[in-house]
Amino acid sequence: xxxxxxxxxxxxxxxxxxxxxxxxxxxxxxxxxxxxxxxxxxxxxxxxxxxxxxxxxxxxxxxxxxxxxxxxxxxxxxxxxxxxxxxxxxxxxxxxxxxxxxxxxxxxxxxx
Amino acid sequence: xxxxxxxxxxxxxxxxxxxxxxxxxxxxxxxxxxxxxxxxxxxxxxxxxxxxxxxxxxxxxxxxxxxxxxxxxxxxxxxxxxxxxxxxxxxxxxxxxxxxxxxxxxxxxxxxxx
Numbered sequence: 643x644x645x646x647x648x649x650x651x652x653x654x655x656x657x658x659x660x661x662x663x664x665x666x667x668x669x670x671x672x673x674x675x676x677x678x679x680x681x682x683x684x685x686x687x688x689x690x691x692x693x694x695x696x697x698x699x700x701x702x703x704x705x706x707x708x709x710x711x712x713x714x715x716x717x718x719x720x721x722x723x724x725x726x727x728x729x730x731x732x733x734x735x736x737x738x739x740x741x742x743x744x745x746x747x748x749x750x751x752x753x754x
Numbered sequence: 755x756x757x758x759x760x761x762x763x764x765x766x767x768x769x770x771x772x773x774x775x776x777x778x779x780x781x782x783x784x785x786x787x788x789x790x791x792x793x794x795x796x797x798x799x800x801x802x803x804x805x806x807x808x809x810x811x812x813x814x815x816x817x818x819x820x821x822x823x824x825x826x827x828x829x830x831x832x833x834x835x836x837x838x839x840x841x842x843x844x845x846x847x848x849x850x851x852x853x854x855x856x857x858x859x860x861x862x863x864x865x866x867x868x
Contacts, residue, residue: 646796648796674855676855683861684861684862685758685844685846685859685860685861685862686797686844686859687859688857691855731796731797733796735855741787741799741802741810741812742797742799742857743799744796744797744798745796746794746795746796747794747795747796
């Protein structure tokens with residue numbers, strides 16, 4: 643019940659295309675859903691996060707879509723650029739947790 | 755304002771040895787969390803410290819221990835190293851105790867156990 647399942651494991655998108663990464667969770671006590679971006683040799687950096695009281699949040703080219711009933715959330719990267727090439731992690735936490743529960747990551751490659 | 759600084763960046767140890775990893779929190783952050791990230795996986799929560807006391811712990815054995823100092827810097831100690839301890843160790847500081855938001859991560863320490 644503590645798992646967050648992320649797909650796909652890897653993704654190749656043409657420059658200018660839309661990158662979509664999906665995550666699913668089981669624990670209905672989760673109430674915070676962030677996405678992190680990690681470049682090689684660096685720690686994760688918060689990209690965007692959502693709470694379950696909204697179905698969508700947009701920040702620039704990055705959008706989180708949240709489906710509470712399906713217990714799924716996804717990251718959409720519009721107009722994907724080569725600089726977006728990185729590993730993306732979804733995560734979840736709740737008031738009873740002291741921690742973030744992380745997905746396994748998606749390695750995104752944007753082809754020029 | 756500085757970010758989170760971890761040292762050393764890379765480390766090679768022999769099985770059975772002990773290791774200490776260090777973390778300097780972002781200015782003003784009073785909570786520090788440690789995560790282990792194995793190659794190709796998401797980070798796994800080790801523990802969190804708030805005001806020098808352990809505030810929560812993940813599924814790691816007691817040979818993983820930590821300290822937080824009055825200036826909010828922190829150490830992660832691992833005794834009796836095993837090959838499976840090879841990983842990237844991440845420190846995250848935050849202003850919020852408990853829930854995993856408001857984190858600022860360091861770049862990590864890459865530990866290799868041979």
